[in-house]
Amino acid sequence: MQDTTVTVHGRLVADPEICVGKSGQPYARFRIASTPRRPVQGQPGAYEDGDTSFFTVYAFRNLGANLVKSFRRGEPVIVHGRLRVREYQRDDKSYGTSVNIDASGAGHDLSWGQAAYEKVVKPSYGTGDRMDDAFDGEEPTEGQSDGSGSFGDPQRDDYLLAERPTDASTGPLVEEPAA
Template sequence: MNETMVCAVGRVATQPVYREMASGPSARFRLAVTARYWDREKNTWTDGHTNFFTVWANRQLATNTAASLTVGEPVIVQGRLKVRTDVREGQSWTSADIDAVAIGHDLAWGTAAFRRASKAETAPSSTQPEPHWETPPEGSPEPAQPAASAPALT
């Protein structure tokens, strides 16, 4: 099967939202991926454009994602890229999703201690309010959301 596999390195932009579905656990979060480049004129690293992806995790990966990730943490996500466009009420919108196969902390920014999840571990008990997941149509104002500040990469 021809699928577009990607590896995205970025920061967790929203707290993972965990749900128990009929097909099993599911979690999703927004990933901010900012290009960085060396600006020779300023002699410093400079942030470029930021892309946002909705990352979807299923089954045990969903449970571990919800228990392990918080906003601002550097992560590496590998999975299938799904880009969708749609027209609703005359407005077109595009979403870029990653159906995750693997998610891990980026150890270039810190350390982590792996611990195997036991079968008895359950999903996170706290539920978060449902965030707005769609990319707004071009030219429309951003929907009001709580600010999720991610530390700048330096």
């Protein structure tokens, strides 16, 4: 099977949020908007915005934990990962399309500003997964395991809401309907 990988430049629509898959594994989710700018023909120095594309990005394990701690709404970012386009049916029986990216890498777009890198040392105990740090001591709500052993895979897992307070340091939480 061939995977389609993409690299998208855009801005965060909202702060990244922590979600928990049905298997109980936490992951980060955020949306970015990407709007191309084109020169206006016959008007040197003038530009116009094209159509805006929106992407939902999923990041797992340490990448997800680091993104929750690093990204904030409105910041310019670059995301690289596997593209997934899925059709779904709404409650009113109409159909919609979602465009998702399973991130393999992400960072700030440094053509718009500067960033400072901070190396994070993995703990020598437990699972070694930093997603627990992103909860600031709060544990996520446990998911219902389907026995598949999936690790927070949004294609197979129902989305549950992590129980933690919303504040400026961790971003908002948004409920996602169960699949």
